[in-house]
Amino acid sequence: MSANLDKAPTWPQARFLSLSQTLLGFSLQVKIFGLVVGSLVLLGTWVSFHTRTTLQVSLTQQLDDRAISISRDLSARSTDLILTNNAFTLHQLARDTLENNKDVRYVFILDSWGRILAHTFGDHFPEGLLEANSAAPQQRYHLEVISTEEGLIHDVAVPVFEGKAGMVRVGLSEKGIQQVLNDATRDGILATAFFALLGTLAGFLLTRILTRPLQELVEVARAVGSGDWRRKARIYAPDETGLLAEAINEMTDKLAHAQEVRSQLLKKVISAQEEERQRLARELHDETSQSLTALILGLKALGDSTPGEQVKARTGELRDQVSRTLEEVRHLALELRPSTLDDAGLAAAIRRYILDYSHKCHLDVDLHITGLEEKRLDWEIETALYRIIQEALTNVARHSGGQNVSVVLEGREDSITAIVEDDGQGFNVEETLSAAPRQQLGLFGMKERAALIGGTLTLESSPGKGTTVFVKIPL
Ligand SMILES: Nc1ncnc2c1ncn2[C@@H]1O[C@H](COP(=O)(O)OP(=O)(O)O)[C@@H](O)[C@H]1O
Ligand SMILES: [Mg+2]
Missing domain, CATH: 3.30.450.20 (PAS domain)
Incomplete structure (x- = not known):
C-alpha cells in the first residue's frame, strides 16, 4: 500500500x-x-x-x-x-x-x-x-x-x-x-x-x-x-520594502567598496609586474647583451690573432653560438617589455611588435595609426593598450585560424581607440565569457586592463564571422 x-x-x-x-x-x-x-x-x-x-x-x-x-x-x-x-x-x-x-x-x-x-x-x-x-x-x-x-x-x-x-x-x-x-x-x-x-x-x-x-x-x-555600483534604491516607506531597499543599498555599498579595493590591488599588482618586467628587460638589454657583445668581439679578436685553421673555425662556431644567444636574449627582453614603449611611446612600440609578429606568425597585418605620432600618453594607458593589443593579436594567432588582421590605433583630443579585427572562425562570446573563469583569463584580463584606466572593451564575434576587439579609453 x-x-x-x-x-x-x-x-x-x-x-x-x-x-x-x-x-x-x-x-x-x-x-x-x-x-x-x-x-x-x-x-x-x-x-x-x-x-x-x-x-x-x-x-x-x-x-x-x-x-x-x-x-x-x-x-x-x-x-x-x-x-x-x-x-x-x-x-x-x-x-x-x-x-x-x-x-x-x-x-x-x-x-x-x-x-x-x-x-x-x-x-x-x-x-x-x-x-x-x-x-x-x-x-x-x-x-x-x-x-x-x-x-x-x-x-x-x-x-x-x-x-x-x-x-x-x-x-x-x-x-x-x-x-x-x-x-x-x-x-x-x-x-x-x-x-x-x-x-x-x-x-x-x-x-x-x-x-x-x-x-x-x-x-x-x-x-x-x-x-x-553607484545606483541606490529609493526608500518609499519604512515598511518591509523600505527595509529591503536599505539592505540592498548596504549590500551595494559593500560590493562597491570591495570592488574598489580589488581594482586598487589589481592596479598595484599590474604596475608592479610591469615595473619588474621593465627592470628585467633593461638588465637583459643593458647588462647581458653588452656582455655577450663583448664576448663576440673577444672571440673575433682571438680568432684573428691566433694562427691555425682549427682554432679559427672553433672560435667562429663559438661566435655564432653567442650571436644566437644574444638574439634570444634581445627577443626575451622585447617580449618582457620593449624599451621602445618607454623610450619612443605606444605607436613606435606597436609598430615594432607587429613587425616581429607578422613575421613570426605568418599573418598579413594591416596597421593604421593616426593622431598618435610624437604623442606620449600616461605610462598606465600606454602599457594597458600595448598589453591589450598584444593579447588580442596572440589570440588571433592561436585561435582564429584567419589570414588577415587589421589593427587600428586612433588618438583623438579626448579619447583613444584601438581596434583589432581578424577574418578567422570567430567564437561565441557570451558562451565563452560565462564558461569557467580559467578558460578566458586572457579576455577578462583585457577587459580589466581597459576598465582600470577608465575605458571599455567590447568583443564582437560570432562563429564563422571573425572577431573584433574594440577598446575606447577616454583621456
Ligand atoms: N580572435 C579569436 N578568434 C577565435 N576565437 C577566439 C579569439 N579570441 C579568443 N577566442 C576564444 O576565446 C577563448 C578565450 O580566450 P582567452 O581568454 O584569451 O584564453 P586563451 O587564449 O588562454 O585560450 C579562446 O580559447 C578561444 O576559444
Ligand atoms: Mg588568449
Whole structure:
C-alpha cells in the first residue's frame, strides 16, 4: 500500500499542482488585484443569495398566514349567507375579499354538495381548479400550492360550519413575493458591482503602492549586476520594502567598496609586474647583451690573432653560438617589455611588435595609426593598450585560424581607440565569457586592463564571422 505514495501524482493532484503553479506564476499585481476583487465579488454574491433565500422563506410564510386568516374570516362570514341561500351577498362578499386584500387572486364559495355558489372569475371558471384542493369537515383548513400559467398560487380551503354548509377557497398569488425578491436581488447585484468597482480601484492603488518599490528594487539589482555600483534604491516607506531597499543599498555599498579595493590591488599588482618586467628587460638589454657583445668581439679578436685553421673555425662556431644567444636574449627582453614603449611611446612600440609578429606568425597585418605620432600618453594607458593589443593579436594567432588582421590605433583630443579585427572562425562570446573563469583569463584580463584606466572593451564575434576587439579609453 505504502509503495503507492511514491508514485507519480494522481490526476486531481497533478491538476491541483499545475493550477497552483499557474496561480503562483502571475505577477504580484495580478495576485493582489485578483484577491481583493475576487473576495468582494464572492462576498457580494453570497450576501445577495443568502438575503434572497431568507427573504423568500419569510415572505412565503407570511403569505400562507394571510391566506389562512383571510379564508377563515371569509368562512365565518359566509355561514349564514349560505344557509339562507343569499347568493347576491355571497357574491358581494367574495368580490370585497378579492378587492380588499392584496395578493388575493381569486375567491369562491361552495355549498355542501360542492357546487359553486359564488366566484370572482367572471364568465370562465378555470378548469381543474375546483378539484385542486379540498378540506375534510374536521380540518380547520387545508393549504395547497398550485402551479398555474400565472405562477404559483397558494390555495387555502376552509370548511364552512364544519363542512355542513360548504367550503370557501381563496387563492393568493406569489407574484408580489417574486417582485420583492427580484428587487432585492437587483439591489444586491448593483451593490456588489459598485463595491467590486471600488475594490478594483483600491486594489489598483494597493498594488501600485506595494509593487512600485519592488519594481524599483528589481531595476536597481539589474543595474548593480551590470556594474553600476553607484545606483541606490529609493526608500518609499519604512515598511518591509523600505527595509529591503536599505539592505540592498548596504549590500551595494559593500560590493562597491570591495570592488574598489580589488581594482586598487589589481592596479598595484599590474604596475608592479610591469615595473619588474621593465627592470628585467633593461638588465637583459643593458647588462647581458653588452656582455655577450663583448664576448663576440673577444672571440673575433682571438680568432684573428691566433694562427691555425682549427682554432679559427672553433672560435667562429663559438661566435655564432653567442650571436644566437644574444638574439634570444634581445627577443626575451622585447617580449618582457620593449624599451621602445618607454623610450619612443605606444605607436613606435606597436609598430615594432607587429613587425616581429607578422613575421613570426605568418599573418598579413594591416596597421593604421593616426593622431598618435610624437604623442606620449600616461605610462598606465600606454602599457594597458600595448598589453591589450598584444593579447588580442596572440589570440588571433592561436585561435582564429584567419589570414588577415587589421589593427587600428586612433588618438583623438579626448579619447583613444584601438581596434583589432581578424577574418578567422570567430567564437561565441557570451558562451565563452560565462564558461569557467580559467578558460578566458586572457579576455577578462583585457577587459580589466581597459576598465582600470577608465575605458571599455567590447568583443564582437560570432562563429564563422571573425572577431573584433574594440577598446575606447577616454583621456
Ligand atoms: N580572435 C579569436 N578568434 C577565435 N576565437 C577566439 C579569439 N579570441 C579568443 N577566442 C576564444 O576565446 C577563448 C578565450 O580566450 P582567452 O581568454 O584569451 O584564453 P586563451 O587564449 O588562454 O585560450 C579562446 O580559447 C578561444 O576559444
Ligand atoms: Mg588568449
